[in-house]
Amino acid sequence: MLLNRRKALAGAGGLMTALATGEAWAADAPRVRRAASSLSSADDDILAFAEGVKIMKRRSDALSWEAQNRLHAQRAEHGNWRFLPWHRLQVAHMERIIAQVTGHARFAMPYWDWQVDRFLPPWVLDPSSPLYERERDPAAETLDFQKARFAQSRDVARVSDDNFDAFCGRERAAGRVEAYGHNIIHMLVGGYMSSTRTAALDPVFWLHHCNVDRVWATWHQKNGDPVYPRPWKDVSMSGFTGPNGRQTGRWTASRITSTRGLGYGYDALYAPLVFALPPGALGGPPVSTSEVSLRVEADSADGSVRLALPPELLRQLREAPGRVTVEGEGVVAYERSENLTGRGIATSILADKGRVDLGVSPTFVHFGGGEGEAHEGHVGHADYAHVFTFDSAVVQLARLTTGPLAIVSTAQDLRPEEGRPPARAVSLEARLTVTEYAV
Template sequence: MKERKNVYLLPAGDTTLAWYSKAVVEMKKRPTTDPTSWNYQAAMHGFNASLSFWRGAAPLPSQTEQNQYWNQCQHGSWFFLPWHRMYLAYFEQIVAATIVKLGGPADWALPYWNYSDTSNPNARTIPPAFTNPNNATNGLWITGRVSDTIPPRYVTLGALNTIPYTGDGRTSPLGFGGPETGFSHSGGTHGQLESLPHDMVHVAIGGAMGDPRTAALDPIFWLHHANIDRLWQVWLNMAGGRINPNKSSWLDYNFYFHNAAGQSAQFTSKQVEDTRQVLSGYTYQGVPVGGPTLRTANALQNADFSTPLEITAATNQGVTLGSAKTVAHLGLNASPQKAVNLAATTNSAVSKPALTILHFENVTGKGVPPIYDVYLNEPQNGGDKESYYAGSVSFFGVEEASTPSVHQSGSGQHYALDISDLVNKLRSSPNWKDQQLDVSIEPSRAVDADASVNIGRISVYSE
């Protein structure tokens, strides 16, 4: 059984990344029509021939083959975690087989990049092997990355505090793994782990990584997703009723891939719940494998996921984001059935703030926008700005989600931020308004000329 190791804890002289680089170079030599080639594997996640990163990829497989195997990544869906686990498993198998053919070790395993490790001052920086040398002689380098280092707020792990696997923050609390869906290649509500840190890391690095249609062309993509896969197991190991879905529509759903021999292969979510049972099996360094398939009533005895949420405030029109700060004013919903004063946000029955979720609905756009930071009731006269920070949104894959296809309607994405603690704190501030919530949205870096974001509605749902 393999152990996927922390890339920053590989010992001196370790050859894991050196062999990975050699395998990438070899896989890039294979034609795009070869399922074990670098291009084919990346296209399974996403592909668009018009994007510059795909220049020179032709000839391509038949359209029938592309329809079955390419553009299959699951986002905004409860399949986000199992699909990417399957994807990594077969990719790792292909790379390992390539390494053996090149004369390398038979036990090669994909490492993971733990960018959230606060004990490592270098954790948020892409490992040096991926940036030095910064030219085509390095199989792990790719042109176009915007940044090699990710700001701290974009790698926090608040998602691990989310107990239910599924949820949308409107009809139920937010979910760790995403909302219950069918096949969902793009669009929809992003689960908490997908929103942060997954999406943030993609967009913060930028370049190929900033767009789902090119992301897997960057070799760091695979270490990033190994870490996301690891965090799924970390979450399952925590107490409090954290369990995977038990519906057959999740457990038995099939996805198709190719193995190291280039033959068609498939997995269901149920088959990949336990990493020790995935292909030849693997574990993560420092992360024991518990019982992810254990689903009992007792596991949920202390968890209440049935909290009814009601809309309490919303914008009256769409919001367009640009290169400067945008402020949206959310007025209280006047409906007698739904009108809940935003000041009444403390649930007296429990010793915690009432659940309050900020939503960005029907988000459409073009290009690769930057991450946007969100603040609530930010004072106009300066002061400690971070005291009003509500979270960030990345809009990873917004252009694809805005384009109608066989996979989605083109209605865009949906992001949600849990603002319960912040709203509860702001209620005592002098600039609190019972009938209005001011939402400030600021780009974290310069906005590309070809990038745009339009939010259909910003709303608040509360207990």
């Protein structure tokens, strides 16, 4: 009884700290985070970032570089809908710490938008700079990230259309922003970045997560607060160190959906991306909408999972090809193990002669992490799952083929030279909304 009461009091105290910190940060004139490509090594933010890394690497206390990596290695949220708010908080805290230890009070973390900038900023490639990291994959130094493996995936960019589930993820599945664009960069930069245990040691981690945060800010601007479900809003996170070296207490997701609430903004958000066909674009008004929910447990020897689309659905797609749209979303889950690292989870819709690729998500497998006590079942040890989406391309595929169609997911081995056994899928589920329009 007494223990519970103590715990409750400690919790309340923590909440008040985070509220007070958040209010103080929000009251500042907002910091403006700028594009890495617009900043030279002589710009104030880059000088501060480099100096901050140098100072923090020399420290061994709560404001050290290693402490930030340890926090990320042990408590970062991946593979679930806490991913975006958790990393938003870590970058915002880091920004304040760098401002504090360097005296560059207005420091704002630069963002590296690899789809526009394409190459790593020159100031992280200079071996004499604290922003350099020799552990990176040497190929990353000259890599055009826009043309790199997996970066062409259709699932990388078109996230602004996503609903909450697809974008932010689910309670136990990574959203697309995490599974695709985010994971791809961790894999391509390589070295420390390729493991959750070491990723935050590379300064590029911060530039990258700053941009992931900007993708969220863009999506949030389009969708607004009503889009977040209550259970997500109540998610709480703690363990972050403020610029004074003390913990800032317990934060709730609902308070940080806007970057303003944390005292920063971006010089520019993403331009509106390609949007889906507006309703009615196919002709007359919609005459019917049906929803199909499918799920299958994996049982194939090669570790993959296959979900056949029901024949009556295919008949519907084939009978009214010009008048029907499909929106679909699903979750594919794999067994979490070391064997799943260094893989690319490829999901496609397969026909006898043809396929629609739904993207490849390089794995970024975390072990542990999260706040075990705060939610049941230790999300960090549950299956490794992510969301995928598909659209009316499946209608085209159905129209151009005659046989069965199936959604298939396999974990391709990115290190085939090791001759590892296949990684095992656990399940695949999908929900399709089929809308038929009048002629």
